[in-house]
Amino acid sequence: MNENIQNMIQSKARKAKSAMRVLSRSSADIRNNTLLVMAENILKSKKEIQEVNQTDLQNGEKTGLEKPLMQRLLLDDKKIDRMADNLRQVAALPDPIGEVISMGERPNGLKIGTVRVPIGVVGVIYESRPDVTVEVSALCIKSGNGVILRGGSEAIHSNTILARILSDTAAKEGVPEAIQFVDTIDRQAVYELIRLPDYVDLVIPRGSNEFVQFLMKESDIPVLGHADGICHIYVDEAADLDMANNLCMNAKVGYKVAVCNSVETLLIHEAVAEDYLPKICNNLQSEDVEIRGCERTQQIVTSAKPATEEDWKTEYLDYILSIRVVDSMDTAIDHIEMYGSHHSDAIITESYSASERFLKEVDSAAVYVNASTVFTDGYEFGLGAEVGISTQKLHSRGPMGLEGLTSYKYIIYGDGQVRE
C-alpha cells in the first residue's frame, strides 16, 4: 500500500466535500456560467488538447490498443466541438436544484414539502473516452455535486489536461475545488476512493461487468452502475416483419456492436419464424454476424450454430447473436425474466394488447415497443447527457442524468406545532 496515494485521495475527497457546501449555496447562474466558460476554454485550448491527446494515441499504438478503443480515445476537431456543445446543452437544461417537488398543508397547519438537493460528492470511475471527463463534470457542476474523476490509464494525458481546464475554470467562476481529478493510474486509487463513506456519497462505475460487481462487493459507499446488458428483441406473431428486420439489424450492427444496449438475443414467435428467420439471418450473416440458434432455429437456418444454455446468459458485445423460437409471448417473457439483465428489451408487434402486456410485465430499465434497444442513452432519452446507466431499481434506473444526481429533503414550515 502506497501512503502517498491514500493521502492524495483523502485530500481530494475532503476538498470535494468542502466544495460541496459552496456549490450548494451557489446560484444556478453561477453554475451555468461556469459551464459556458468551460466550453469557451476548451475550444480555446483545442490545439493544446490535441497535442496531449497525441501522446495517449502514441502510447495506445505502442501497447497495441484495439481499434475501437483507439477511436474512442481520439480527440479530433469534431469531438472537441461536441464537448463544448455538450457543456452548453447541459447549461441550457432546467436547474434541478431547489425544485420544490411537493408541498402541502397538514391538518395541524404544518406546511410540509420536499425540495430537490444535490447528493453531495460523487466518485466516477470510467474508461478510455476522454469526453466522459467533460460530460460527467458538466452534469455534476450543474446539479451542485462535488465530483472525483478517475479515468482510464490509456487516456491519462488527455483527461489530465481536460480536468485542468475544467477545474481552473470552476475555480475562477466561483465553484473552486468542485472537480477533483485523480492523476495517478495506480489502481490503489480506486480502492482508497471506495473506502471514504464520510466524504463520498455515491460511486458510479462505467466499465466491465466484473469491475462493477467487484466494486459493489467491496465498496463502503453505495455503488450505482450497470451489470450486464443482455438485451432482447421479441418478434411477435403480429410483427411487421420488415420493421422487425430493420430494428434487429440496427440493434445488432447498425449503431455499435460493443455497447450495453445492443441486442444479444432474438426471440421469435413460431408463427412467423419460417417467414422471418431466413431473411434476418441472411442479412446478419452478410454483416459477419455469427448466428447461434435453438433447435428450431437450426432446422430453419441450417447454417446456425447450436446455442447452449450459456449463450442465453452471455453479453457478447460482439458480432454474435443468439436466436430462439418461442411458442408464445409468455415463453418470451419467461426467457427474458430468466436470462436477461433487466437492461433494455423490445417487442415488435402491431398488436395493441401484446404491446401493453409486454410493457407491463417485462421488468427492465427500458422496455420498448417497435424501436431499437440502442436508444437507451441519456441524450436520446432527452436527459441532455448521462453519468451512466443503472440496471438497479433503487434511486435511479436507466440512463442517469441530472435528476439521478439529486436527492431531496423535507422542509417543514410551522408556527409552533407540537406533537401530542
Add this chain to the structure above:
Amino acid sequence: MNENIQNMIQSKARKAKSAMRVLSRSSADIRNNTLLVMAENILKSKKEIQEVNQTDLQNGEKTGLEKPLMQRLLLDDKKIDRMADNLRQVAALPDPIGEVISMGERPNGLKIGTVRVPIGVVGVIYESRPDVTVEVSALCIKSGNGVILRGGSEAIHSNTILARILSDTAAKEGVPEAIQFVDTIDRQAVYELIRLPDYVDLVIPRGSNEFVQFLMKESDIPVLGHADGICHIYVDEAADLDMANNLCMNAKVGYKVAVCNSVETLLIHEAVAEDYLPKICNNLQSEDVEIRGCERTQQIVTSAKPATEEDWKTEYLDYILSIRVVDSMDTAIDHIEMYGSHHSDAIITESYSASERFLKEVDSAAVYVNASTVFTDGYEFGLGAEVGISTQKLHSRGPMGLEGLTSYKYIIYGDGQVRE
C-alpha cells in the same frame, strides 16, 4: 450454521419472488380489497390475538423486559382497532403503481415515459412492536411488493398469529405468498436473508444504530435504514422564546424520549441565552432531564453538568439534553454539520431570512422552522404510514411510505425508429 434455517429462508425468498410477478399484474382493486379483508379478519380474531399476546407479555415479564418495551408489546383493544384502521387507511391511499410519472415525445417521434413499478421483494427486520407486522405488510401489498418479515423474538407469538391472518387473507384474496413471515428467533435467519441478492431487492432494518450499521457492512443487498437520530433545535436570536420553550419541551419529553426524532442538542444564540436558558433548564429539570452544557451554558445555569466532545455526538434516547451557546447561526449550522446525523433539525425564529437560510443550508432529511422535530414520521408527513425513516440520500430520504417502496421503468413507444 443450521441448514434448516438456510433452506427455510431461501424457500421463503423464492416464494416471495414468485408472488411478486402475480402481484405486479394484480389490479389496485385486488390489492385494496385484500387490505380491507385483512382489517376485518384482524378484528374478528381480536380475542385470539390477545390470548397469544399474553404469552409474549408473560415471557417479557419473566425475562424482565423494560416497561417501555412491555408497553410496545401489549395489544389492547385500542391497538388492535388501530391496526385495522391502518389497513383501511393504506387501502384508501392512491395506488402508487402504474402511475405515469413523465411522458414526452422526442424529435424522432419516440414517445418516452417513466412509469412507477414495485421494487420487488423487500426484507424488513424489526423489533418489539407487533403493529409493525401489519403496517409494513399493508404498505408492501399496496405497493405490489413481496415482503419477508423478521420481527423481534420478544413478540414472536403475537407476530406469528398476525402474519398468519395476513397471509391467509392474502392467499384467499388473490395475492398468495406475498407475505412471508420468518417464524424462528434464531439470528442466523437475518444473516441468510442478507445473502440473497437474487431474490431480495431491498433490506429495511428498524433497530439500533449498531445493528443497522452492521447490516450495511455485511449485506449483499442494498440496505435502507437510519443511523443515529442526533437531532438539534437552534434557538435563533429572533426566536419567540415562549414558542422555543414549548417546542423544546415537546421535542425532548412531550412526545417520547426514546425515539429517533427527539431532540438531543439545543443550540442557543448568545443574544437570547441569558433570557432563555434559566427558564428552559428549569422546565426540563422539573421533568427530570439532565442538562449537559458548554462553558457558557454552565455560567448561566450553574446546575448544568459539563458537556464533553462526546456529548455532541451522542444520541441519548434518554432524559438528557446537551446545550451549547453559539455566537451566530453560522456556528449553529457548522455544529449541526459536524456533529449531527442529518435526521431532523429545527430553527426557531421569527426572522424570514434566518429561516430560509437554515432551510437551504442544513443538509438533513427533515429541516424544520418553528415546529417540533418529533413530527418526522410517515403518518404525520401525510404518507399514511411508513416502513422506516431513511437518513441516506439515495433512493428514499426521511419517512419511507408507499413511494419509497417503488422504482420506475422507462417505457418507449416507437414506430420503427432506428439509431444512426
